[in-house]
Amino acid sequence: MSGKSVIVEYDDFMKWFVPEPLDEEEPTCQLEALDFSQVATKPKANMYKYLELLVNALNHDWLLPQDVAISNANTPDPDEKSKQKVDAGLYRRDDADKVEKHTKWAYMELSIECKTQAVQHDPFDESSASGNHEDASDVRQKFLGQIMSYSMLIFDHQQRVHHLMLLIFDEKARIIRWDRSGLVATKPFNYVQEPELLGRFIWRFARMSPEQRGHDPTATRISTTSAGYHMMTKRAKAPKMDIATREESVEKGKESTTSNVSDATIEKLVVTAGDEIIVPGVVGDHARAAFAKSLRGNSICWRLRADDAQKGTHYLLVGKPHFIAPGLAGRGTKTFVAVDEADPQGPFVYLKDAWRVAHTGIKQEGEILKKLNSDGDDGPVPYVPTLRYHGDVESQETRSQEIWKKQHKDEVEKDCPLKKHRHYRLVVNEVGISLDKFESACELIGVIIDCIQAHGHAYKRKNLIHRDISAGNVLIYPKVTQYEHGNVVVERVGLLADWELAESVGEKEEGPRQPDRTGTWQFMSANALRHPSKKIIVQDDMESLFHLLLYQAIRYLPHICFEVGRFVEKYFDGYEERRGAYYGGEKKMETMKSGALTTTLTEPLRFYLSEPGPPEEPRTETCGPTTSPSSGSESPKSKKPNPGLHPINAVFNDMLQVLQAHYLLYLPNESTVASGAAQERKVFPLAPRRASVLKAFGWDKNKARASDISNPLRPTSPANRTRLEALATKLASHEALSHLMTNRYVNEDWPAEDRVPDKLPGSYGTKTGRKRFAESTWVSSQSKTKCSWRPSGKPPV
Template sequence: MSHKLLGLPYDEWIDAFLPMDDSEVDYMQYNRLFDGVVVDGKESDMYEPLVNALNGTDILGDFVLAETYARYDKSDKDKKKADGGMYPKGSSAIEQKRTDWATVEVFIECKTNDSGDPYDENTLSGIPYAETRRDALGQITTYASTVFEYQHLTHHFGVVVLGSQARLGRWDHSGIVFSYKFDYKEEPAKLARFFWRVAHATPEARGHDSTATRILPGSADYKTLEAWKAKELAEDDYVARRFVKSLTEHRPWWRLTVADGTHGKKDFLVGQPTFAASGVVGRCTRGYIALSVSSGHGDSPFVYLKDCWRVVHERSELEGDILSYLNGKGVANIPTALYHGDVEDHRTISQDFCKCAKAGCVSEVVEGTENQIVGQDDKEKSPVEEWAKAADENLGKVPGGTWKATGAISSGPNYQSRESQYAERSNDLRTDVVDGNLTALRCRMKAHRHYRLVVEEVGLPLQEFPCGRILVWAIRDAVIAHQDAYTKARVMHRDISVGNILIIPPNSKNKKATHQGLLADWELSKRLDDYAAGARHPDRTGTWQFMSVYIQDHPESQVEIADELESFLHVLIYCAIRYLPHTCENVGDFMHHYFDDGVRKQETDYTCGLLKATIIKNGELITRSHVPIIFLRRHQASPGDPDSQPVESSQLLKKSSNLWTKPATVSKTDRHPINRVITSLLECFAARYSLLYPKLSEEYASEDDEDFPNAFSFSKALGGDKGALRAHNKLISTLTSKLIESHIHMIELLSTASDEMAHRWPGPEDRLADQLDPGFNPSKAEKVREKRAAPAAKPGPQPASKRPRSTTLAADPGEQPASKRLRGSASRG
């Protein structure tokens, strides 16, 4: 969310977002409207007086304010409850005092004072520094995210009441524009004007999507869907069964229109989305199994409909056009595009107000060199020094205009020292000062357009693989799709993630002999011919959890085949750790530190997390305690169970100066075949990183010989020449890393494992329920689920310059870590 918020004075805000003629409304009659609202007690004391004050007037028209703090929405598994909201008359939320995310028009959150203020116009990012205020921002962000998931909106309004003061907020997929605080008890007309305007605005002005029509009981569409719910469906008709399952009574049903430039408008009926990305800012993709009510698309009435907000860029291509191009080139294992197009004129507008956010507008400054920013007369001063000086004087100079500082250094309950606030604000400004370019003054909000895509295939999420062998098979199919796109169409996917690989199981309708993997979501793909044109989007491209270590560390670099293949490996590990038996004792800790974690370099700049970097660079799958992770053929029963098999998963190898461990004691017959797949791939990537980070390899080669018995014996064979040893290791690494410069080796490895060696794999007994506790919350860290964003959490202390090393010796020579095999191969020969 950093740099996705900005504030406007109340008058500018209300006229920008609700520009209505209310000159005939006498707001003076509401002069003492909110005198009864209690502001010096508990939060709950505020609700009823505030609601009654507005409901007792004619301000709200066809709407009513409701207290909804008592009960949560029946369909909300997270059980969130907004304090109140504006609802249509007749809504069950009013009488039941229950939050209803599907019908709320404006949510209201109350705090007793401004210590719970979620916004801060006195920071460059709009995000407050105090933890309690950041928590409040997170709270209302989840409210807004849920409203967007339940309804079809272009934007949404929210009100935050802070004792006797209030703020207004408008959310769209570019960012949040909030109003400066105003005292609604002293100036009741301001809050009254907001509610009058929003209540009398058109549905579109309130954010409603005119191409999404809610299906109500008694309508023809409702009867159509009810008929599907009553049908007897074949056991293997997973598409129809999942469609019917999405028609839950607690979530609204919709008729969605897709406007295709070639085929015209097509209508589809949908229920609950099968996938909904969390958050508000960004693409916010939702996926639906949809029933077509328009003719001419094929035999099956079901398709998959993707609803998202695409980033607008001059070199961006529509995903439907990309898929059609790939389909025409004969790329295997990808969806078949049917219809697509932008939705009406739906576009975000928050980014348009960046230039109006602050008087004179810092964000109007175009990207330029440091000297250009600070002016020729102040070349010796850094941008940060200039900013600090401007903050002190409350007035700064920028070429092309002046800007007024956003406010004095704050004091009060959340007071920070003057020095610490300068330091934090300076860090905001430093964020994008790279190679002399000052880009932090450029607005970070991106323009988005509403977009829908319909494809023929309806796949299952990769996480629903029936057994480990099919998991490997599906990923193999996805790698084949990637290879085809690269060789036949000269297109690089650039967003390999667990959510972008699907499985199509065989059934009587599709006549497939086995499961098929599909590589979907080609929105961020790029033609190789465009690589010379540079990055299309200013941020890292891809999904943070599955980016290669190198791309996380070097976001300015172009994605290569090896980076994409590494992302496939991350997907494999992600699914295996969550759903296959193994010796990792703390799945939540591993998942967080491998996939979500990052090392913060600056306020919003992160590099790869320590655990992920250690595993990939060393070529060994381990926990943070350096315990090797071994996958098992079946779940191990509890120690008291007569069928249990002994697995010692954390025996320490005692050494005086470290906590290195030896592998779990697991017999060969208990080991899962996926171990060799992962180990073989890790070997290739460890070799690549030994070349990308040669100093790391030299550290290993220069260690004491007693810690490296294989290297010691080979060094002796070379007469103790460590230079020759390093040259040998470099040669082996070069040859090994070449295996992932193309797709061939990985496809052959996955094919051999899942096809030719299929008889060695266990069946469905290796598939477990999700081992990741949904309530897992890493201490002092937050999980990150948004695409193309570095972690929002503040990781722990920065790592030392040297990465932790593992000298673990694997029980099975075929599964030794890459560093060991490369050093010891010659001596064993």
């Protein structure tokens, strides 16, 4: 939210956002007669009494005919894990019985936060030298983060276009409007000396329609007594069927809508003549389980409308979100496992609800998926989602950026720090599984290989580059690969999703198309983090896959790093601030230049087959295997024998040498780096990578081992420049990189069980591997969860 606040006059705010009703005259005399003096003069030491006086002053039938003000300060929302609570709020009278003095984010119409001091508790400072109305004091910054998190919870628990908040500090007040672009706030006004200002806002707000208040009219709550809810609960139950009936229907090419087959549940399985298998919208039992989970507890169910220009209007039935992107300003992505109302017994589908950036040249994600799924250019791209339908949600757009432009008429429009966002929904067939649910390192490597292939075919055949590889965009997908003698084989493959930031290769543009850099901070290349205006090329996305692989390994595999929270902070979240701009931290860049992974204590970072014992003193060996990576070895400086090196060390070693070569050769010269976009588009053949991978790639195990990258690089010199160039070329070649990883995937002895419990502290702000936001830092520092380290400082984005 940094730099995304706009301060306006009270009258302008009311004119733009809180209009006077057309069918009722404003009671000026009654508003002027309101008396808030008792509220302002009451000692704030007794906050509950203070809030009681405030809500009593507001609860008049003529002022709030359909709403009621309720103090929520004493009890948090039982349905919210963060246990955050706002001081008070306005609720519909029909929903008052659901509140009972609790903060209820799902039903709150207007949030009200009260503070005791007029200056220290005002989050904005119009006299700030920075010009963005943000004060440098810790108290003010913390308070801004606090109220931002409250508004974010409103967006999380409701279907919102915007949200209004009343902020009271001593005798002053501000009204704030939040949307996915930023915030617009009034200048402070004295509600004791001018009670009509506060009264006018409350009176008008009470007469605003749900849409004017910020509710999305295309989202309808589903009653627990409705037929729709009954159908949803029925679909959430595990299906049963007669296996003989299923085999007979499959033989005849008919559809089977419910099944229990081996260890997987497959829906709508259609087998064509011959050996070819067509499975539209195949899902495993994980989709049903995820859908069932979304209905548990006090989850509110929704009927969401999705409009497609070609396929018409569809309605999706959903429970609570499967995923919610943290933060307020931005795309605000929510995803749901959904049932299409028009096909209630059909397969589960995946709905993505987001606020896409609506700038010139940025395409809808659905249009990109259409191209990826199309039969042209040698057929659909493998390992990407299959588009069902998509479209913008009516004309819903953010408005904060418009107000910024009104307030900065002398500024160039491209300098506006607030993006224009448009509400958008997209539905795909595949319901993926989060990457952090991988069962073994071998599976994790296989998923990465699949995504390299997906990226390569999209780049070479469809002329598209992804530009946002992250933990939320690389998924695991259970896919039918064989059907023999009544047995369905479901294989967990990779799925490269979220193509909304993709662009056409070779597309001409002057600098970035958005005010901020593109991508997810934790997984962006070190070079892109150091050069915000850099155009993302293949090498950057391939480096992002390396960072993603490391992120999962450091959390879920045995290794020697004993301060995972600190490592993640330095490597993935690290940043440097220069004159108000943020740049990537040095840990990631050091790793790329040195070609070596080290812990926070600069020890070589190694992974083991099981948990190693703590070392007595720092190790001195280099990163990466010098012998067979899966062979056991005993360190003389350990308290107990090491359990044996994990084969993933070899993968990291290979990748690091390729990355180091790229950085040694090209990092000093930005023009050389940019020229990497113009590379030969040689299409490599589609090939399965599992049981038939040796045959498909014509693999020779002995030759493959002889060509392993095993020697560490030395500083660049004329003697080894040719070798460096050969290595660096692999980073720009999907085929070479895929073969490099497939070599290790096939030839190493991967353990069947190597996953360990999550090593990242439970209170860490970026536990999900997505963009970090300021409030997560403050919540973490106050968490009751005990751990040896907690994140601190400003967010990198």
